[in-house]
Amino acid sequence: xxxxxxxxxxxxxxxxxxxxxxxxxxxxxxxxxxxxxxxxxxxxxxxxxxxxxxxxxxxxxxxxxxxxxxxxxxxxxxxxxxxxxxxxxxxxxxxxxxxxxxxxxxxxxxxxxxxxxxxxxxxxxxxxxxxxxxxxxxxxxxxxxxxxxxxxxxxxxxxxxxxxxxxxxxxxxxxxxxxxxxxxxxxxxxxxxxxxxxxxxxxxxxxxxxxxxxxxxxxxxxxxxxxxxxxxxxxxxxxxxxxxxxxxxxxxxxxxxxxxxxxxxxxxxxxxxxxxxxxxxxxxxxxxxxxxxxxxxxxxxxxxxxxxxxxxxxxxxxxxxxxxxxxxxxxxxxxxxxxxxxxxxxxxxxxxxxxxxxxxxxxxxxxxxxxxxxxxxxxxxxxxxxxxxxxxxxxxxxxxxxxxxxxxxxxxxxxxxxxxxxxxxxxxxxxxxxxxxxxxxxxxxxxxxxxxxxxxxxxxxxxxxxxxxxxxxxxxxxxxxxxxxxxxxxxxxxxxxxxxxxxxxxxxxxxxxxxxxxxxxxxxxxxxxxxxxxxxxxxxxxxxxxxxxxxxxxxx
Numbered sequence: 001x002x003x004x005x006x007x008x009x010x011x012x013x014x015x016x017x018x019x020x021x022x023x024x025x026x027x028x029x030x031x032x033x034x035x036x037x038x039x040x041x042x043x044x045x046x047x048x049x050x051x052x053x054x055x056x057x058x059x060x061x062x063x064x065x066x067x068x069x070x071x072x073x074x075x076x077x078x079x080x081x082x083x084x085x086x087x088x089x090x091x092x093x094x095x096x097x098x099x100x101x102x103x104x105x106x107x108x109x110x111x112x113x114x115x116x117x118x119x120x121x122x123x124x125x126x127x128x129x130x131x132x133x134x135x136x137x138x139x140x141x142x143x144x145x146x147x148x149x150x151x152x153x154x155x156x157x158x159x160x161x162x163x164x165x166x167x168x169x170x171x172x173x174x175x176x177x178x179x180x181x182x183x184x185x186x187x188x189x190x191x192x193x194x195x196x197x198x199x200x201x202x203x204x205x206x207x208x209x210x211x212x213x214x215x216x217x218x219x220x221x222x223x224x225x226x227x228x229x230x231x232x233x234x235x236x237x238x239x240x241x242x243x244x245x246x247x248x249x250x251x252x253x254x255x256x257x258x259x260x261x262x263x264x265x266x267x268x269x270x271x272x273x274x275x276x277x278x279x280x281x282x283x284x285x286x287x288x289x290x291x292x293x294x295x296x297x298x299x300x301x302x303x304x305x306x307x308x309x310x311x312x313x314x315x316x317x318x319x320x321x322x323x324x325x326x327x328x329x330x331x332x333x334x335x336x337x338x339x340x341x342x343x344x345x346x347x348x349x350x351x352x353x354x355x356x357x358x359x360x361x362x363x364x365x366x367x368x369x370x371x372x373x374x375x376x377x378x379x380x381x382x383x384x385x386x387x388x389x390x391x392x393x394x395x396x397x398x399x400x401x402x403x404x405x406x407x408x409x410x411x412x413x414x415x416x417x418x419x420x421x422x423x424x425x426x427x428x429x430x431x432x433x434x435x436x437x438x439x440x441x442x443x444x445x446x447x448x449x450x451x452x453x454x455x456x457x458x459x460x461x462x463x464x465x466x467x468x469x470x471x472x473x474x475x476x477x478x479x480x481x482x483x484x485x486x487x488x489x490x491x492x493x494x495x496x497x498x499x500x501x502x503x504x505x506x507x508x509x510x511x512x513x514x515x516x517x518x519x520x521x522x523x524x525x526x527x528x529x530x531x532x533x534x535x536x537x538x539x540x541x542x543x544x545x546x547x548x549x550x551x552x553x554x555x556x
Contacts, residue, residue, distance in 0.1 A: 458487020
């Protein structure tokens with residue numbers, strides 16, 4: 001009989017697949033093993049088939065697995081079946097204990113699927129009674145389970161009780177503490193591992209300790225580990241290089257990250273390598289470099305994912321590259337990222353932000369409406385986008401809709417709302433929002449909020465009220481004098497402008513802006529003597545004018 005292509009695939013190859021097996025693949029394979037007699041003749045085939053059913057959907061494994069657990073030597077099959085969800089695995093484990101004694105392979109799947117610390121500790125006690133808790137295979141799974149639930153002290157005691165330790169046990173401690181946020185303990189375990197000299201480090205050890213250096217921005221420690229892995233020969237492994245790129249990128253060492261990235265051969269670079277390098281460039285605000293690397297990635301015929309999209313779209317937004325952003329959006333749709341759940345809220349927000357900052361507000365709103373699970377940042381992006389383009393009424397309407405849906409606004413939300421009032425001349429609404437910020441939402445206004453309200457009142461010509469807002473702000477809104485000064489100059493009030501300039505000079509950390517505005521005020525009034533005095537004082541104190549800003553325009 002002719003077998004389908006799926007049945008020619010070895011069991012081991014099917015087991016290595018990340019996705020759970022489907023009925024279309026599993027049922028014909030099961031039937032072929034029965035008809036050919038291999039299921040009865042090969043215990044290994046039977047155990048592999050049970051493992052496949054344990055990974056399959058519940059509709060397949062619930063009725064089938066009990067029928068397979070009756071061979072001559074059932075222990076391997078039971079151990080394979082214990083990979084089921086915890087609630088289904090426990091009855092099988094009880095049946096196993098009634099007929100046979102569990103071995104070191106029986107407990108690890110239960111440790112991994114334990115739903116809570118009490119369940120895990122109960123299993124630990126049972127493993128002790130069976131004399132298996134100190135078996136290395138069993139202990140490593142138990143250590144990972146303890147650290148998964150934050151039982152750091154319990155894991156440390158178990159680790160100290162072990163007389164023999166292999167690299168898997170050490171890695172469980174280093175990586176477990178790293179994921180738990182116990183960076184000092186992870187570093188201490190790595191140091192003890194090196195001092196003990198019991199085992200050689202592995203790539204998992206290196207990536208674990210590098211994640212600690214990345215989380216703590218420990219560039220010096222990361223450089224030391226980099227030297228160690230070069231000596232150990234791990235500097236050519238993709239997973240280790242990806243961790244190094246992430247470390248250097250988070251520490252703003254883009255040149256070092258680039259050298260590590262380029263040290264990998266083109267065939268060795270995986271998707272994580274490209275994403276790590278793109279994130280490093282984006283983290284250091286190298287937007288042109290980000291888009292250039294993305295174009296190179298596409299030429300390498302590598303399919304981007306949601307992480308790639310989330311790294312590239314902010315670069316498009318910052319450089320107003322609307323056409324490139326639209327191409328990325330088109331890829332999202334054609335690749336299926338938009339419909340298979342791979343697009344998380346962060347990537348959706350990046351897409352909406354790109355459209356909003358590039359002038360495509362209607363497209364941003366379509367993305368916003370399409371996003372399934374919107375967070376506060378999603379609403380902030382749209383409110384700020386409408387505010388920046390002078391569509392204040394739409395921004396306020398969106399703010400009220402956000403409140404109706406039960407979301408709590410944050411400081412960014414209120415800043416966008418105040419900006420909408422300022423750019424649209426909604427003075428009374430803006431004053432009301434500043435009042436509600438404290439009383440209703442429990443948020444303390446910051447400099448940006450006071451400056452926005454001052455700008456709103458200044459644009460409307462309410463200079464007296466704008467001055468009162470700045471005074472009420474006190475030290476928090478000291479920089480709002482700059483906004484008040486601009487309003488005074490706009491309305492031709494020289495006396496108020498000079499007063500505002502002097503108040504700005506007295507404000508803490510006014511930087512070069514206060515000096516420049518004071519000089520410009522004297523020049524505007526024609527007081528060139530005072531202008532020269534201000535410039536002379538700036539020169540004596542070494543005050544430098546800030547680097548001028550720039551704007552991006554997309555051509556073509």
